[in-house]
Amino acid sequence: MADTKIPRQDIPKQTPEERRKNFNEVALGYNKELAQLEAQRCIQCKKPFCIEGCPVEIDIPAFIALIKEGDFDGALAKMREKNLLPGICGRVCPQEEQCEIKCVLQKRFGAVAIGRLERFIADYEIEQDKMVIPPVADPTGKKIAVVGSGPGGLTVAADLAKLGHKVTLYEALHAPGGVLVYGIPEFRLPKAIVSRECHILEEMGVELVTDFVVGRAATVDELFEQGFDAVYLGLGAGLPWFMNIPGENLAGVYSANEYLTRINLMKAYKFPEYDTPIRVGKKVAVVGGGNVAMDAVRSSIRMGADEAYIIYRRSRTELPAREEEIENAEEEGVIFQFLVNPVQYIGDDTGRVKQIELLKMELGEPDSSGRRRPVPIEGSEYKIDIDTVVVAIGNGANPLVPGTTPGLETNKWGNIVAEVETGKTSKKAVWAGGDIVTGAATVIEAMGAGRIAANSIHEYLTTGKW
Numbered sequence: 378m379a380d381t382k383i384p385r386q387d388i389p390k391q392t393p394e395e396r397r398k399n400f401n402e403v404a405l406g407y408n409k410e411l412a413q414l415e416a417q418r419c420i421q422c423k424k425p426f427c428i429e430g431c432p433v434e435i436d437i438p439a440f441i442a443l444i445k446e447g448d449f450d451g452a453l454a455k456m457r458e459k460n461l462l463p464g465i466c467g468r469v470c471p472q473e474e475q476c477e478i479k480c481v482l483q484k485r486f487g488a489v490a491i492g493r494l495e496r497f498i499a500d501y502e503i504e505q506d507k508m509v510i511p512p513v514a515d516p517t518g519k520k521i522a523v524v525g526s527g528p529g530g531l532t533v534a535a536d537l538a539k540l541g542h543k544v545t546l547y548e549a550l551h552a553p554g555g556v557l558v559y560g561i562p563e564f565r566l567p568k569a570i571v572s573r574e575c576h577i578l579e580e581m582g583v584e585l586v587t588d589f590v591v592g593r594a595a596t597v598d599e600l601f602e603q604g605f606d607a608v609y610l611g612l613g614a615g616l617p618w619f620m621n622i623p624g625e626n627l628a629g630v631y632s633a634n635e636y637l638t639r640i641n642l643m644k645a646y647k648f649p650e651y652d653t654p655i656r657v658g659k660k661v662a663v664v665g666g667g668n669v670a671m672d673a674v675r676s677s678i679r680m681g682a683d684e685a686y687i688i689y690r691r692s693r694t695e696l697p698a699r700e701e702e703i704e705n706a707e708e709e710g711v712i713f714q715f716l717v718n719p720v721q722y723i724g725d726d727t728g729r730v731k732q733i734e735l736l737k738m739e740l741g742e743p744d745s746s747g748r749r750r751p752v753p754i755e756g757s758e759y760k761i762d763i764d765t766v767v768v769a770i771g772n773g774a775n776p777l778v779p780g781t782t783p784g785l786e787t788n789k790w791g792n793i794v795a796e797v798e799t800g801k802t803s804k805k806a807v808w809a810g811g812d813i814v815t816g817a818a819t820v821i822e823a824m825g826a827g828r829i830a831a832n833s834i835h836e837y838l839t840t841g842k843w
Contacts, residue, residue, distance in 0.1 A: 385487040386415040393708040397678050400563040400646050403705060404468070409449075412497040416445035419489045422481055427491060430479035432825025433532070435459045437476060437491055444494055450507075452498045457509055460495075461535040461577065462528065462824070464503070464570040467496025469561055470821040471699050503573070510580045514541035519838045522547060522605040524591045524778065527555025528820045529811035530611035531578065532827030533834070538581040540835050545605075546583055549590045552642060555613055556812075557820070559642040560634075562672050564679070565702075568641075592777035597785070597807060607806045607834050610793060611827065614772040614812035620664075624722030625768075629658065629730040633669050633769035640676050655680070658764030662686045662733050664719055665769035666695070667817075671702040673767045674711050682765070685711050690718040690738050690751040716740070718751065720758060722766055733763045774813055782807075792816060800830030805843050808834055 389405040390396075396403050407415065419441045427437045436455060443452035456463045472492035480488035502509060519542045523530045526548040534544045552558050554571040579585060591597065597608055617632035619625050636655070644651035657680040663673045666689040677685045687706070689696065692715050696703055707713070716738045723732040737757035740749035774791035786794040786803035793802055793809040800808040810826030812818055837843060 380417050381420070381482065381486050383414060383418050385418070385490055386411050386493075388490075388493050393710070396564065397709050400679055402567055403564050406500050407493055407497045409447075409501075412444055412494060413447065415490050415494060416441045418482065418486070419445070420482065426479035426481065427476040427489075430476040432475070432821050433459050433828050435476075435495075440498070441489065441491070441494055444498065449498055449501045450509075453502055453509055456495065456498060457511055460824070461511070462531060462574050463495050464499030465528065465557060465566060465574060466821055466824070467492050467494075467499055468566050468570070469557075471819055473700070475819075475821065499570075503570075508573075508577060508580070510577060511535070511539055513539055513581050516543065517541045517838065519543065519607075520545070520605045521607045521609065521834060521838075522600045523609045523611065524597075525549075525555055525611035525613055525811075525813075526553035526575070526585070527611055527613050527811065527823060528557060529823035529827035529830075530555065530609065531574065532824040533609045533611065533808075533810075533831045534578055534583045535581065536828060536831035537834060538578065538583050542835070542838065544583045546578070546585050547589045547591055548585065548587045550642060551587050553585050553587060555611075559638040560669065560672070562637070562641055562676050563646070564675070565672065590777070592781045597778065597782045597804075601806070606838055607808070609800075609827075609830055609834065610778060610802070610807065610809040610813060611811050611823070612775060612778055612793075612809075612813040614774055614792075614817050616773040616775045616791075617768070618771045618773055619768055620719065620770065622719060622721050624724060624730065627722055627724040627730040628728050629656065629764055630722055630766045630768065633663075633665070633673050633767055634772065636673055636767045637669070637676065640680070646676075646680060656765070657682055659683045660686075660761075660763045661765040661767065662688050662761070662763045663767045663769055664688045665771075666691070667697045667769065667771075668699060668702055670767075670769035671698045671706050673769050675702075675706055675709055677765070677767070678709055678711070686761075686763075687711055687713045688717055688719060688733070688735065689713065689715055691740065691748060692716055695740075695748045714761075716751070718753070723760070730763060730766055732760045733766060734758055734760045772812075772817055790816070798829070799833040800826060801833060801843075806837070 440452045440455040477488035617634045639645045639655045643653040645653040645655040661677040661682040717735040725731045737754045738751040741752040744750040784804040795809040808830040811823035
């Protein structure tokens with residue numbers, strides 16, 4: 378029987394003083410005892426709403442029951458039926474907005490810590506030096522090109538490889554993983570976890586091709602000429618947005634994409650062991666309030682900043698980042714400047730940023746996002762000294778692939794138009810999903826879109842019907 382008297386189990390973490398000085402993982406994970414104690418809280422609902430909240434439809438009660446029984450191998454096998462990336466999802470997916478918010482214990486007792494249990498079984502596999510390779514069907518003779526090795530592309534590749542199709546995964550950068558490796562810092566998602574999950578794909582027969590920019594090295598049409606039967610576009614949203622205010626071209630003003638890519642993928646935090654220079658000043662301002670902004674500002678502290686600011690035009694209530702990441706940032710000493718918006722960056726005689734001018738805001742009526750709209754307060758400008766700025770206000774669609782693919786429809790924002798139910802685009806035998814379709818979203822949502830597309834691709838390859 379479940380025991381609702383057991384409180385939700387906190388996850389052990391490095392202390393703020395320790396973690397400010399290193400890029401090691403902040404959350405240390407459950408041990409077996411904590412995991413089994415947390416698993417005892419699950420009441421095994423006859424109608425598990427938590428599954429409805431999961432974009433890839435993991436059988437959550439089943440894997441939790443196996444953890445409770447101490448059958449960790451069984452729990453891992455059950456998880457991998459639906460999700461090849463438990464070590465990733467258990468760390469970075471917003472379970473509190475998806476599966477956990479649906480948990481019937483949420484209001485009275487606190488939801489079962491589904492994400493932490495997911496991470497536990499993935500970590501258990503590593504500790505046991507095991508690698509569960511999903512079974513693969515006999516070869517079908519069909520070939521699929523998956524463009525982009527982020528979470529959506531990895532899911533499509535895994536699902537189609539299981540069905541016996543030959544999958545080639547193309548990645549523009551020098552390591553697979555997409556945003557998982559260039560965007561999310563080591564202290565939130567160790568890159569060894571991503572590398573391991575990608576290795577499982579290779580063991581399933583997926584070919585990983587890095588340093589290959591589709592749209593330049595080969596167009597989508599040229600991939601078909603090379604013999605591919607279907608193409609999936611999981612391109613992500615990699616084009617950084619700026620605010621178009623004075624001073625954005627000053628030295629020391631970064632896009633979050635460049636800043637995090639240098640630190641994470643190119644290992645600037647290990648300079649000079651890795652020859653990737655990055656200049657992080659003593660006073661860093663990060664503009665934005667999402668998870669990317671939190672990643673950037675917390676990275677700046679670890680890179681040696683004395684003062685690290687979040688500049689956000691709404692109040693704390695409207696911050697879109699995960700509450701866990703906001704709390705971690707607060708514990709680590711991040712200074713939050715709410716209800717302010719940059720109007721210009723001011724440089725010194727050498728062309729480096731030295732100040733940021735901010736305009737105070739007040740909240741008006743809700744806008745299309747459902748959050749109260751920030752309204753400028755005239756004459757309220759003030760300046761603070763700063764020597765590094767990171768702009769983390771979102772990303773758009775890179776036009777390279779759409780611009781080199783005749784017949785591929787995009788919307789006014791440059792995102793690829795694809796059917797929600799299938800992932801099909803306007804171009805025959807081409808599917809798309811994830812951020813390139815929806816705009817910036819979550820890892821698990823990209824995986825959900827990948828699963829939908831994989832099912833549709835399999836149907837097309839099996840029946841020939843478009």
